Amino acid sequence: MMVTRDHLVRHPDRCTHKAVCIPVCPTGAWLSTPPYKFDESRCMETCRICLDACPSQAIYGVFRKGEKLLVPQPE
Numbered sequence: 281m282m283v284t285r286d287h288l289v290r291h292p293d294r295c296t297h298k299a300v301c302i303p304v305c306p307t308g309a310w311l312s313t314p315p316y317k318f319d320e321s322r323c324m325e326t327c328r329i330c331l332d333a334c335p336s337q338a339i340y341g342v343f344r345k346g347e348k349l350l351v352p353q354p355e
Contacts (some may be wrong), residue, residue, distance in 0.1 A: 285325050286344040288318055294338035301330040301339060 290301075295316070302310045309322040310330060331339050343350040 281346045283343050283345045283350070285341045286349060287320055287342050288323065288330070289340055289342060290316060290318060291338045291340065294336045296336045296338070298335070300333050300335060304329045304333045 292315070297314065297316070299310075299312070299316060302312050302316070306327065306329065307322045307324060309319050311317045311319065328341075331341065340352050342352075
């Protein structure tokens, strides 16, 4: 069974609001006004640029394997 990315989440307590995710996004999926909302319809599933660019690791992916959502566990 294939694992695919379902959606992205921005953790509000980790976000430093430096908005590094906005200029690196090739599709403009991150909106440029606080609270930096995300437009899932514009995101490319295989792209990880915003996840890798975020200095505080405030963005993470939620994945799906079949019908099951694979959510990262809190540290």
